[in-house]
Amino acid sequence: MSIPSISSPSLAAAAAPLSSVEASKRLAAYTAVDRHVLPEDKIIGIGSGSTVPYVVERILQQGEERNRDRVFLPTGFQSQELITHAGLRLGDITQYSVLDVTIDGADEVDSDLNCIKGGGACQLREKVLAEAAKTFIVVADYRKNSSVLGTTFITGVPIEVSPFAHSTVLRSLRTKLGSPKAILRMGHAKAGPVVTDNSNFIIDAPFSEDVMKKPHELLAKIKLLTGVVEVGLFCNIVKAAYFGNQDGSVTAKLESGEVVQIEKGH
Numbered sequence: 001m002s003i004p005s006i007s008s009p010s011l012a013a014a015a016a017p018l019s020s021v022e023a024s025k026r027l028a029a030y031t032a033v034d035r036h037v038l039p040e041d042k043i044i045g046i047g048s049g050s051t052v053p054y055v056v057e058r059i060l061q062q063g064e065e066r067n068r069d070r071v072f073l074p075t076g077f078q079s080q081e082l083i084t085h086a087g088l089r090l091g092d093i094t095q096y097s098v099l100d101v102t103i104d105g106a107d108e109v110d111s112d113l114n115c116i117k118g119g120g121a122c123q124l125r126e127k128v129l130a131e132a133a134k135t136f137i138v139v140a141d142y143r144k145n146s147s148v149l150g151t152t153f154i155t156g157v158p159i160e161v162s163p164f165a166h167s168t169v170l171r172s173l174r175t176k177l178g179s180p181k182a183i184l185r186m187g188h189a190k191a192g193p194v195v196t197d198n199s200n201f202i203i204d205a206p207f208s209e210d211v212m213k214k215p216h217e218l219l220a221k222i223k224l225l226t227g228v229v230e231v232g233l234f235c236n237i238v239k240a241a242y243f244g245n246q247d248g249s250v251t252a253k254l255e256s257g258e259v260v261q262i263e264k265g266h
């Protein structure tokens with residue numbers, strides 16, 4: 001296995017000045033990798049989205065020796081490409097049912113480390129790799145750090161559904177579960193609905209603040225609808241969430257309830 005060196009052109013490009021949001025994503029990702037991707041970790045889950053490339057970038061910076069006997073499992077097509085293009089060894093969840101650590105992005109994280117995920121339609125595979133990991137870590141920029149889910153990510157809870165059942169699930173969400181504005185997610189630059197890596201559709205279902213304050217209850221109700229494959233509410237899975245801030249610090253929310261401020265350069 002040949003792993004690109006730290007001075008490769010792709011990393012040189014990555015070292016170019018970043019916007020404040022991108023810099024915050026990188027800061028969160030680098031901090032999380034430094035703290036949670038340890039020398040003894042060999043089976044590593046790589047999540048989806050625009051923050052995760054910085055996770056892979058930092059893992060590469062740990063060096064060829066450290067990565068030689070590691071296997072990386074993807075949460076979808078995008079992270080599979082990330083892993084292979086980085087020259088890291090690709091594995092599959094069907095080969096490894098226990099992961100040492102999984103690091104993933106999030107659309108929003110509340111005070112109790114519950115998350116909305118699935119803005120990129122990857123929540124099914126992401127949840128499988130999150131639950132299979134001994135340690136599941138979330139990385140995001142400061143915009144995702146919230147106290148109640150649905151405050152900043154307002155398009156709704158992403159719900160993966162079997163195409164066959166999408167209209168019945170939509171009806172139940174609208175008329176029984178209190179999401180009258182639930183809609184089928186449509187593609188951009190593609191006619192028709194978004195189709196997931198699992199050949200399913202996505203429904204985005206916004207709920208009131210009162211309902212979003214109890215994400216576990218909402219998750220249970222949505223999962224019981226026939227045809228629902230997975231819900232983009234992650235409850236009681238996250239061990240720690242790292243948010244990069246505009247001032248160069250990182251806010252870490254821990255499973256214990258503690259919130260730690262990591263100052264620039266630490």
Ligand SMILES: O=C[C@H](O)[C@H](O)[C@H](O)COP(=O)(O)O
Pocket residue numbers: 047048049050051052104105106107116117118119120121122123126
């Ligand atoms: O389906 C997509 C995933 O849940 C992403 O991890 C989530 O949307 C966050 O992505 P980003 O890092 O681009 O904000």
